[in-house]
Amino acid sequence: MLQRPRRNRKSEVIRQMVQETHVSAANLIFPLFIVDGENQKTEVASMPGIFRYSIDNLLREVESCMNLGLKSFDLFPNIHDDFKDKYATESYREESLYLRAIRAVKKEFPEACVITDVAMDPYSSDGHDGIVENGEILNDETLDVLGKMALAHARSGADIIAPSDMMDGRVGYIRKTLDEAGFNNVSIMSYSAKYASAFYGPFRDALNSAPKFGDKKTYQMNPANQREALIEANLDELEGADFLMVKPALAYLDVIKLIKDNTELPVAAYNVSGEYAMIKAAVQNGWLNEQRATMEVLTSIRRAGATAILTYHAKEVLLNKWL
Ligand code: PBG
Numbered sequence: 001m002l003q004r005p006r007r008n009r010k011s012e013v014i015r016q017m018v019q020e021t022h023v024s025a026a027n028l029i030f031p032l033f034i035v036d037g038e039n040q041k042t043e044v045a046s047m048p049g050i051f052r053y054s055i056d057n058l059l060r061e062v063e064s065c066m067n068l069g070l071k072s073f074d075l076f077p078n079i080h081d082d083f084k085d086k087y088a089t090e091s092y093r094e095e096s097l098y099l100r101a102i103r104a105v106k107k108e109f110p111e112a113c114v115i116t117d118v119a120m121d122p123y124s125s126d127g128h129d130g131i132v133e134n135g136e137i138l139n140d141e142t143l144d145v146l147g148k149m150a151l152a153h154a155r156s157g158a159d160i161i162a163p164s165d166m167m168d169g170r171v172g173y174i175r176k177t178l179d180e181a182g183f184n185n186v187s188i189m190s191y192s193a194k195y196a197s198a199f200y201g202p203f204r205d206a207l208n209s210a211p212k213f214g215d216k217k218t219y220q221m222n223p224a225n226q227r228e229a230l231i232e233a234n235l236d237e238l239e240g241a242d243f244l245m246v247k248p249a250l251a252y253l254d255v256i257k258l259i260k261d262n263t264e265l266p267v268a269a270y271n272v273s274g275e276y277a278m279i280k281a282a283v284q285n286g287w288l289n290e291q292r293a294t295m296e297v298l299t300s301i302r303r304a305g306a307t308a309i310l311t312y313h314a315k316e317v318l319l320n321k322w323l
Pocket residue numbers: 117119120121129164165199200201202203204271272273274
């Protein structure tokens with residue numbers, strides 16, 4: 001045998017020398033759930049180790065992450081039903097929980113990267129990402145709400161705006177709205193290929209944001225489709241996106257790779273709530289080794305081509321020094 005690939009695996013030093021993919025703290029984005037009130041820290045039942053924080057505790061959590069070298073955060077609000085309506089007006093009210101949280105984090109930690117989620121569902125009495133009329137999700141009417149929401153986030157200090165709604169034309173609409181208001185430095189990380197996935201269940205528990213009727217299949221993509229992701233990614237790029245995101249990550253590694261091969265923009269991937277819950281449940285049963293399973297998942301998402309990974313594992317990875 002002339003070729004013996006095992007020679008490059010014979011020692012730890014050589015294995016590390018030829019390692020093609022690495023995960024570093026700089027690649028990780030930590031999603032954080034926010035709830036109203038004071039001194040709140042409640043665990044999400046389906047996401048062990050993940051909590052909903054009131055703003056005071058959110059600041060402590062951000063501080064402890066910053067000290068670990070984890071500096072990018074994606075914020076999501078749990079909104080009380082009393083504040084929800086058909087048009088998600090709470091999403092751009094100056095004193096809303098979410099806008100107060102963005103301002104508080106940026107005030108205390110100006111060097112942190114705050115990513116904000118633009119979509120109607122946490123604030124919508126219908127639990128959908130767009131305005132609902134006669135059971136239909138309206139596209140163009142929704143853009144106006146998304147524009148107001150994105151502008152409110154920018155005014156509050158958001159570094160990156162992340163539209164997760166999947167309405168057509170929203171990246172261009174948000175870019176134009178931000179630019180006209182002088183926020184041409186605020187970035188857009190677009191959920192380009194967001195699939196109608198079963199893996200968002202625990203997230204909807206965390207935010208109490210499940211759709212009140214039907215599903216999200218008229219706007220989120222069919223899990224069976226790959227080429228269609230290129231249409232979405234190309235449009236978002238033309239409309240001014242700075243990052244293209246694929247979501248979920250694990251069941252869609254081929255889509256991450258496809259988009260990576262077709263753009264010069266950085267690609268992000270969202271390792272979603274259900275993917276986190278699967279690992280935690282198996283670990284709790286003693287069926288998987290947590291460190292190895294977690295690092296294998298994160299490494300495979302990087303290997304597929306994602307530059308940035310949004311993941312609920314971010315803090316534990318750094319806390320336990322798994323990198
Ligand atoms: C809402 C939104 C969802 C997630 C991020 N933004 C859920 C959904 O579309 O229903 C899911 C994240 C996760 O599951 O971790 N626009």
